[in-house]
Amino acid sequence: MKLCNKNNFILGFILAVCCFLNTLSAQNLDSKIDPLIRNEIKDPNGPGAAFLIAKKGEILYQKSFGKANIELNVDLGSEFVFQLGSMTKQFTAIAILMLEEQGKLKTHDLVSKYILDYPSGDKITLHHLLTHTSGIKDFTKMKSLRDIAQKEMSPKMMVDFFKNEPVDFAPGEKFDYNNSGYILLGHIIELVSGETYEDFIEKNIFQKIGMNQSCFATDRQIISKRAYGYQKKESGYVNKTVINYSVPFSSGALMSTLNDMLKWQNALNTNQLISAETAKKAFSKYKLNNGEEFKYGYGWHIRDINGIATREHGGSIFGYKTMGVYVPSLDVYVLGFTNCDCISPTQLTQDIAKLVLETEAKN
Template sequence: MKIINIKSTYLLLIAFIIIGNPLNSVYSQNLEAKIDSLLLKVFTDKNGPGGEFLVAKAGKPIYQKSFGKANLELDVNLTSDNVFQIGSMTKQFTAISILILEEKGKLSVNDLVSKYLPDYPLGDKITIHHLLTHTSGIKDFTKMKSLRDISQKEMTSKMMVDFFKNEPADFAPGEKFDYNNSGYVLLGYIIELVSGEKYEEFINKNIFDKVGMNNSQYASDRKIILKRAYGYQKKEYGYVNKTQISFSIPFSSGSLMSTTGDMLKWQNALNLNLLLNTETLKKAFTKYKLNNGEEFTYGYGWHLINVNGTQLRRHGGSIFGFKSMGVYIPSEDIYVIGLTNCDCNSPTQVTEDIALLTLKALKKG
């Protein structure tokens, strides 16, 4: 028993030496300065809306900073506690929810949509897999001009599906990859039909509560949300409050809110198999093929790309007043999450740049 304890202590000591308290090390101070430099090029107006960024290695934060204001009217600075709308990063949670139901034997990703919605057009040809991978050919509701007619309405999930279901298909299922919000709204509806719970309730019970994501929730502009970051848009004459929409419209394709800290908990929960077993989770991070055998770079809720020989998992989001981007490097367990509260400040490229910069710095260190 003593040998085991000594070995465990030794491994912990080695881990501390490698990871340690990197913000106090010379190399990490250098990394911090380089990350600051990248972000200050994006957030040039310290009195405007800004963003919150977190970098983690092996599940532990090694960099976390806020830039700009959480609320312009009240002149309140952003902090690491602020809650942002994450837009299409919601799709990760929807995809994992589908896999949770599959692992419980409630559905299969190979099921046809017609199994759950018998009257859905082409439902006998479109599978849940097609919806997850954006290969269904369903018309994306965000491209429909009539969207403006319902943007302020409170819609049920069925009403949202009915809104786009009779639109002509863009292509046959499996013929093409084309990023599609309608597919993920349909997935949210299927989650409700299979589980017997509202999407919001399912996410809360099966993900947020289990992971301890206590600052994450379904978005609302009416509820009192502690530490809310207010969303802004930039016009030629200055900043304005974001356009208001009903969150029942983006629904399971883009209506969740979170913090950088909670998003790190999410990434760690996936790594630790707290929600799914290894084999089931692997489906989310597998590259699939079209009908013609051509491989595309999207799994279930994540883009899977290669940048200069480094495999990345990433996904962003954009919704009125907010943008988000999360990048994960599996080989080195590096996670970078960037959340901004103005759609004038995109974290997309800088988040990836920070991830690759961190990878390079840690290899040198």
């Protein structure tokens, strides 16, 4: 009995020391990161930002700055819902790979297999769309976009909007970031699954891994804890420009929170949605027709920080900007969301990730 008590005392002491060290580490992280963020988010009464750092699925740092709603003077919290913008592409890419595992499509399939009348569809593969190497016209660069920005568009209408535009280059010839490719992928997800893109993502991803605060974007429905989006003009802050989210669709129309996005990253790490073998497709670099390698997989930029491999992606849509950096070797995830497109979290999130890596190297 005395031995048990002694062992319990030792165990308790070790746990207490660990808790103390974790608290000390968190405090050190706060003292280094808070000044970086406050240097960018200078107006406490304006739109703000929310940041999260996690290691091995556990949150090390989570803070928010500024206002979620300027008119009502509501402070921004870490649980607030933001527009993801192009971080949506991660979900579209994984949905394609899920359908491939189900035997419903293949990434080397030609677009013409699913959309018979698509120009050059007999030369463009789903792989080209996923990797931004298709050469098709990016609809966000078309001047006529303003004519449809507030209209309800079906996926077919969106595809028809840009499909007859001249191509910029032959498939596989160049890497050129392209939103139209991911609209096509969303349309193909609907054709192959027999479900709307919104329903497919909701049922097969959000519900499956408990992303309960994530959804297809809407300005009409009530969204609990919505971070309102703003833009900055010469006269000051204004409410974001209104668009219909059927336009960005599967290239940029999802909403989420920091915590839900951590669930997303954890689900990818533990192969809850696709196998580890299939996931390699998303997280690999690829080559152009001439053999030149480019740093993009399926829905993620494949980069590095000081030689340490990272998977990164940002997003930008009226009123919001987002950025995520994941370091596979250390299982470190850094996220930054802002509710004004006048504040970019991209460099800040990368700088925070770099700081975390430098701290890890010293420990």
